[in-house]
Amino acid sequence: MLLGGVVFVGGLVAVVVGVALALVLVGVPLLALLAFAGIPVAAIERRRLRLIDPATPAAPTPHRTPEAPGIPAWFKLRVKEQATWRELAYTVLLALVLWPLDLLVLACTIGAPALLIGAPAQLALDGGEIRAAKLWLVSDYPLAFATALLGLALLAPLLYPLGAYATARAALARLLLAPREVELAGQLAEVTRSRARLVDAFEAERRRIERDLHDGAQQRLVALTMTLGLARLDVTPGSPLAAQLATAHDEAGNVLTELRELIRGIHPQVLVDYGLAAAIEDAAERSPIPVDTDLDTLPRLPESVESAGYFVTREALTNIARHSEAPRAHISASHQQDTLRIDVRDEGKGGADPGRGTGLTGLADRIAVLDGTLTVISPPGGPTVLSVEIPCRAAQNPQDLSAD
Numbered sequence: 263m264l265l266g267g268v269v270f271v272g273g274l275v276a277v278v279v280g281v282a283l284a285l286v287l288v289g290v291p292l293l294a295l296l297a298f299a300g301i302p303v304a305a306i307e308r309r310r311l312r313l314i315d316p317a318t319p320a321a322p323t324p325h326r327t328p329e330a331p332g333i334p335a336w337f338k339l340r341v342k343e344q345a346t347w348r349e350l351a352y353t354v355l356l357a358l359v360l361w362p363l364d365l366l367v368l369a370c371t372i373g374a375p376a377l378l379i380g381a382p383a384q385l386a387l388d389g390g391e392i393r394a395a396k397l398w399l400v401s402d403y404p405l406a407f408a409t410a411l412l413g414l415a416l417l418a419p420l421l422y423p424l425g426a427y428a429t430a431r432a433a434l435a436r437l438l439l440a441p442r443e444v445e446l447a448g449q450l451a452e453v454t455r456s457r458a459r460l461v462d463a464f465e466a467e468r469r470r471i472e473r474d475l476h477d478g479a480q481q482r483l484v485a486l487t488m489t490l491g492l493a494r495l496d497v498t499p500g501s502p503l504a505a506q507l508a509t510a511h512d513e514a515g516n517v518l519t520e521l522r523e524l525i526r527g528i529h530p531q532v533l534v535d536y537g538l539a540a541a542i543e544d545a546a547e548r549s550p551i552p553v554d555t556d557l558d559t560l561p562r563l564p565e566s567v568e569s570a571g572y573f574v575t576r577e578a579l580t581n582i583a584r585h586s587e588a589p590r591a592h593i594s595a596s597h598q599q600d601t602l603r604i605d606v607r608d609e610g611k612g613g614a615d616p617g618r619g620t621g622l623t624g625l626a627d628r629i630a631v632l633d634g635t636l637t638v639i640s641p642p643g644g645p646t647v648l649s650v651e652i653p654c655r656a657a658q659n660p661q662d663l664s665a666d
Contacts, residue, residue: 265310266356266364277416298340300349301325303356304439314432318370324348324441345441352438360431371424378413381406475521483518490514530572537561538568538602542593545576550583551591558596561656570632571595571604574625578606578648586610586646597656604650607627612644 307322324345328335340346384392385406392400400406490511497504533541539560546553565570575593582591588610595604624634634652 263368264363265313265363266431276467289389293460298346300351300353301340301346303353304349306630307352307435307512308439311432311436314429321436321440323441345439349436351576352435364431367427371420371427372417375413375417375420378416381409381413399444452500479520483514483521487511487514508510533568533572538563538571540596541568541572542575542595545572545579546593546602549591551579551588553579554590554592556592556594558594559618560595560597561603563602563654563656567602567632567652567654570625570629570634570652571602573648574629574648575604575606577625581614582606582608582610582646585614586612586644588644597654600653600655601649604654606648607645609645611642612640612646613642613657614638614640614646 305323308323311321325343326339328339381392381400382403385400385403392406400409490507494504494507494511496506530541530544532544537560539557542557543555546555562568575595579591579593582588586608588608591606591608593604593606595602597603629636629650629652632652632654634650637649638646639649640646
């Protein structure tokens with residue numbers, strides 16, 4: 263309640279500065295500048311809400327982030343937002359009503375008992391009679407100490423209405439300054455769009471790396487392998503140089519094989535050419551443990567959905583091979599009622615925890631961008647079932663494959 267006066271002084275300074283700027287900057291509406299006086303006051307008030315309940319976080323800002331950088335974009339956005347004008351209304355209310363009311367409540371609940379408690383000290387300083395709290399005359403120390411005891415007796419019960427008033431003030435501030443449901447929905451939509459843009463940028467970067475490796479490093483390794491093979495034909499068999507060339511040739515072949523596997527893992531060409539079903543079949547064939555598949559004739563789906571479904575399946579197979587000790591795995595996938603569902607099951611030891619750094623947490627976030635869900639059921643002793651559901655429609659034409 264005492265800090266409210268400090269906030270009021272800060273708001274008053276902001277209003278004065280706004281008026282001064284409006285007088286200096288010809289053509290700038292005074293009301294537009296005054297509207298921004300409420301923004302810093304509201305920011306301080308939202309943080310002060312924690313003084314009522316420290317366990318409750320400060321109210322989030324209702325303002326959106328401008329799409330373009332610079333002061334003009336920020337200015338235009340803030341003028342159009344309802345939150346800016348609510349904050350201005352709160353600042354005016356604070357200056358005209360709330361701040362004087364705060365002082366009045368403090369004077370009645372804290373100030374009056376404090377004056378009564380200080381009656382003996384006042385009497386000692388004045389040396390004569392005093393009027394305790396402007397209520398009655400006190401001329402001797404017995405009456406002064408009795409007045410002090412009365413102040414102590416009044417202080418405890420008056421703290422309850424003070425706390426109730428402070429809570430009501432905080433509720434009013436939260437009502438006017440916290441974001442409304444529409445504003446929260448807008449912020450959530452912006453966060454979702456931002457995450458989707460990050461995923462798209464990440465996918466584009468993966469595809470660029472895959473193209474660079476395929477068209478650059480892989481072709482150079484192929485040429486190097488051929489050159490080493492031709493060099494082996496020109497040397498005398500059994501010579502030290504022939505042995506060294508054979509070793510270099512074999513090593514270059516191994517590196518080329520590893521590079522091809524790396525390219526396939528970044529973004530397999532079979533996923534682009536033939537779709538999710540063929541990519542899952544390919545991943546199952548290359549799995550170190552036997553995998554049964556039931557793919558229910560999956561249609562072509564949007565590229566982002568197929569990519570997410572493939573990498574979840576591939577990560578699941580990798581975890582099964584490394585951690586589950588399962589003899590076999592089973593993958594089933596279907597697209598029904600505009601929803602892709604993928605289930606990966608193994609009969610291993612169970613006990614899988616997505617929060618233990620298995621890589622599934624990042625995949626869950628990636629699927630969440632597509633409004634999908636990832637569920638892992640893995641009791642100790644097994645079985646472990648990883649389920650993915652992503653809402654999407656089947657692609658009707660090739661252009662749909664790049665749609666989100």
